[in-house]
Amino acid sequence: MGINMQEIKELVVISGKGGTGKTSLTAAFAALSENKVLCDADVDAADLHLLMAPVIERQSDFKGGHEAVIRPQACTACGRCRELCRFDAISQDFIIDPISCEGCGVCVDFCPEGAIDFIEKTCGQWYMSRTRFGPMVHARLGIAEENSGRLVSLVRQQARTYAEENGQTLIITDGPPGVGCPVIASLSGATALCIVTEPTVSGLHDMERVIRLAAHFNVPGMVIINKSDLNLDMSKAIEDLTRERNMSLLGRIPFDPVFTKAMIQAKTIVEYDKESALSLGVREIWDKIITSSAMTPGRMINLKEAIKA
Amino acid sequence: MLISVASGKGGTGKTTVATNLAYSLGSRAVILDCDVEEPNAHLFLHPDMDTTEQVWAQVPEVNQDACTLCRKCVDICRFRALVVAGKSLLVFPELCHSCGGCFEVCPENALNEGRRELGQIETGHSHGLECVTGCLRVGEAMSPPLIRKVRAHVRPDKINIIDAPPGTSCPVIAAMKGTDFVLMVTEPTPFGLHDLILAVEAVKVLGLPHGLVINRSDMGDEKVRDYAQKENIPILMEIPYDRAIAESYSKGKLIAEMWPEWTDIFQELFQKIQSCLA
Numbered sequence: 356m357g358i359n360m361q362e363i364k365e366l367v368v369i370s371g372k373g374g375t376g377k378t379s380l381t382a383a384f385a386a387l388s389e390n391k392v393l394c395d396a397d398v399d400a401a402d403l404h405l406l407m408a409p410v411i412e413r414q415s416d417f418k419g420g421h422e423a424v425i426r427p428q429a430c431t432a433c434g435r436c437r438e439l440c441r442f443d444a445i446s447q448d449f450i451i452d453p454i455s456c457e458g459c460g461v462c463v464d465f466c467p468e469g470a471i472d473f474i475e476k477t478c479g480q481w482y483m484s485r486t487r488f489g490p491m492v493h494a495r496l497g498i499a500e501e502n503s504g505r506l507v508s509l510v511r512q513q514a515r516t517y518a519e520e521n522g523q524t525l526i527i528t529d530g531p532p533g534v535g536c537p538v539i540a541s542l543s544g545a546t547a548l549c550i551v552t553e554p555t556v557s558g559l560h561d562m563e564r565v566i567r568l569a570a571h572f573n574v575p576g577m578v579i580i581n582k583s584d585l586n587l588d589m590s591k592a593i594e595d596l597t598r599e600r601n602m603s604l605l606g607r608i609p610f611d612p613v614f615t616k617a618m619i620q621a622k623t624i625v626e627y628d629k630e631s632a633l634s635l636g637v638r639e640i641w642d643k644i645i646t647s648s649a650m651t652p653g654r655m656i657n658l659k660e661a662i663k664a
Numbered sequence: 665m666l667i668s669v670a671s672g673k674g675g676t677g678k679t680t681v682a683t684n685l686a687y688s689l690g691s692r693a694v695i696l697d698c699d700v701e702e703p704n705a706h707l708f709l710h711p712d713m714d715t716t717e718q719v720w721a722q723v724p725e726v727n728q729d730a731c732t733l734c735r736k737c738v739d740i741c742r743f744r745a746l747v748v749a750g751k752s753l754l755v756f757p758e759l760c761h762s763c764g765g766c767f768e769v770c771p772e773n774a775l776n777e778g779r780r781e782l783g784q785i786e787t788g789h790s791h792g793l794e795c796v797t798g799c800l801r802v803g804e805a806m807s808p809p810l811i812r813k814v815r816a817h818v819r820p821d822k823i824n825i826i827d828a829p830p831g832t833s834c835p836v837i838a839a840m841k842g843t844d845f846v847l848m849v850t851e852p853t854p855f856g857l858h859d860l861i862l863a864v865e866a867v868k869v870l871g872l873p874h875g876l877v878i879n880r881s882d883m884g885d886e887k888v889r890d891y892a893q894k895e896n897i898p899i900l901m902e903i904p905y906d907r908a909i910a911e912s913y914s915k916g917k918l919i920a921e922m923w924p925e926w927t928d929i930f931q932e933l934f935q936k937i938q939s940c941l942a
Contacts, residue, residue: 465768567803
């Protein structure tokens with residue numbers, strides 16, 4: 356108890372483009388690090404648990420919003436709700452499509468008969484679990500549900516609270532792909548980002564957008580080029596962009612079928628073969644991350660003061 | 665006709681299948697890139713762009729002189745986009761879902777129509793193929809309204825191919841809803857299978873016909889095929905892992921452009937989709 360919030364560091368692993376190896380690397384970092392809480396913030400298509408084999412200790416509902424439902428016996432079919440709904444969610448025979456309903460409640464408030472209920476929805480579950488690498492917070496968003504951003508914020512907050520109460524000093528968060536709502540919810544307040552990219556036109560394009568988002572939220576970033584031997588010119592272009600945007604390059608990982616082989620055995624790439632060049636390379640990358648200035652902001656300030664002095 | 669290409673897991677080859685299919689159909693097709701957070705189709709089709717349109721969300725702007733601080737708008741807004749602070753009403757435009765409730769409830773007409781940029785839509789053409797791309801503004805959280813605007817460019821007289829975003833939540837639903845067929849692209853790995861199962865559940869919620877493409881089909885295990893068989897999902901195409909394909913992808917080259925025999929294979933894929941719908 357009583358650990359200062361400032362001392363807990365959170366590394367968020369993101370990619371922009373999906374399928375670059377984000378989750379496999381997050382899992383490897385989980386195996387290499389100590390005294391941390393794992394957090395799967397890719398709540399839409401969470402995969403980290405497939406490598407971590409979590410044992411669920413506590414399960415809670417995620418109440419993500421509301422849904423409007425018309426009580427047919429009270430409805431006079433006046434049409435006011437259809438006129439007001441901006442989301443085309445109400446059919447001609449006054450049934451609300453739960454998938455189109457945005458949960459704004461405008462129809463509920465303006466129905467002259469008070470015939471529309473506003474029901475709190477369970478949009479998913481979140482879990483507090485144990486894994487062979489320590490505690491893990493993860494979630495499952497209900498199919499076709501919304502508010503993934505709020506669920507991302509919830510699991511990150513739970514991971515932080517757990518760390519505060521149990522003395523962990525590090526949170527490793529597996530982030531979602533893209534740059535939209537769940538990614539924004541993954542970035543705010545993070546200590547640093549680890550951006551996993553690949554040397555392809557789309558890897559470069561998507562990474563550039565993620566870097567702009569990181570700058571927007573003022574979170575420092577570091578870059579890993581996975582499958583780096585696929586296209587050396589493109590790898591070089593990514594390195595140039597990394598430097599140009601003041602980010603550090605953590606390392607290059609050549610294409611390796613072990614990513615798939617380890618996944619099939621539900622192992623992390625570093626457990627699959629501890630002594631392989633891949634494992635040693637990833638270990639080196641992890642050492643760079645934990646000693647980076649981005650992950651040790653305290654030390655950076657001291658250095659600045661030292662220079663002044 | 666409207667075909668959406670979706671996957672659950674990212675990076676399985678959705679854009680590869682969507683762009684090659686569209687390229688192989690040529691002027692009969694339109695490609696609509698609805699992966700607006702990370703649109704990539706244009707990197708492979710290299711279209712000449714003709715038009716660019718900004719897309720906006722309607723948000724309230726306060727006329728402080730007219731506002732009496734009655735708080736009716738604050739109370740109606742479920743998204744906490746309006747707050748009274750001291751003697752003024754503040755708007756947080758990035759939280760606004762454009763439901764219009766505040767405009768409707770304000771007794772003083774103290775709210776004016778303002779706007780927030782969601783992103784832009786570009787239209788163009790490549791090899792006779794029409795291309796429409798939605799691109800979310802970096803920093804903008806809400807993609808579904810932009811996706812719906814991209815879909816407003818659907819051409820009823822053509823084969824419309826939608827490149828959908830990954831995942832299973834609102835952006836994917838906005839891209840797949842109401843399409844005639846969902847072509848799901850997966851890889852035969854535990855991650856691929858896990859996310860495919862979620863995507864299939866979403867497709868079933870929407871009640872849409874669907875089929876499967878297995879990419880890098882020889883890298884992994886048999887479980888995706890077993891699942892497809894058990895669930896009666898037709899496997900319409902398999903693309904084996906090929907270093908040459910991966911390298912051409914990395915440079916932004918289409919498979920069907922590099923190796924023209926693939927044009928026939930993708931045309932055959934379209935015929936299989938048609939027979940699924942017949």
